[in-house]
Amino acid sequence: MDRHDGFREFVLARQQALMRNAYLLTGDAHLAEDLLQSVLIKVVGQWSKLSKGGNPEAYTRKALVNQYISWKRRPRPESPSADLPEHGTSHDGAALDRIVLRQALAKLTPKQRAVVVLRFWEDLTEAQTAEVLGCAVGTVKSQVHHALARLRMVAPELAHLLSDSEIEEVIR
Template sequence: MDRYDGFHDFVVARGGALSRTAYLLTGEHHAAEDLVQTALARAAARWRQILEQGEPEAYVRRIMINERITWWRRRPARPVAQVPDRPGPDEPHQILDRISLGQALDTLTPRQRTVVVLRFYEDMSEADTAAAMGCSIGTVLGP
């Protein structure tokens, strides 16, 4: 068995979902691309072991979470409030909703943002979110 067997198929099948999650974690397209690339590079190095554990997407998502927190610790987040010059094919209310959501997510700490993304975008349970973040369920539930 090649050490990368199934890795390409995994990236093709789940790359889009991982990219969307990375964008929600970072709030920037370029940072999201870097985050996914870093996570996949780390996963590729241990692909056989990851497959043996049976949850490759959860493992890669965990890498992304840890990496994002590491980035945040190294360099503080800088608020970026750029509105596109021209709207895309979205309806005007969808653009406003997206901008409002981005602004709301920008007010959260990286850990709070991670909880919101995993719980409500990824639709993970409190227990699964806590496991993915390596914390207790009480931390996920908050005060």
């Protein structure tokens, strides 16, 4: 029996969800791929322990968040912007809201963005989010509060969408 038995099946089964999490954290498809790849390298190294009694899903999700936060702490060289200049084209309201919200999410701190992704995209409870992040439930509550306040400040045109229950619909 190979010590990596089941890893391939895990990745194939969870790849889309993990990639979606990575994208929501980074806001960039290429960075999301890099983030997920670096985390999966760590996961495969721990696979024999995880497959015997651990929770590979939770471990991988936590590793994504931790790696993302770690990346944000490192200074990075400037890179070209993917943002296009504004044009006079019309968008449907929901599409425009998603674009503005994604730009606003990029202005959150890494921990705030991680909390928003875990709470509203992954639909984790406050306790589950605290477990993934390795912090207290109170910290999750305050981070969500501060993140939503920051989103309302940087994107006031989305204030009507930024109640705890409505943000999930915009992100999707």
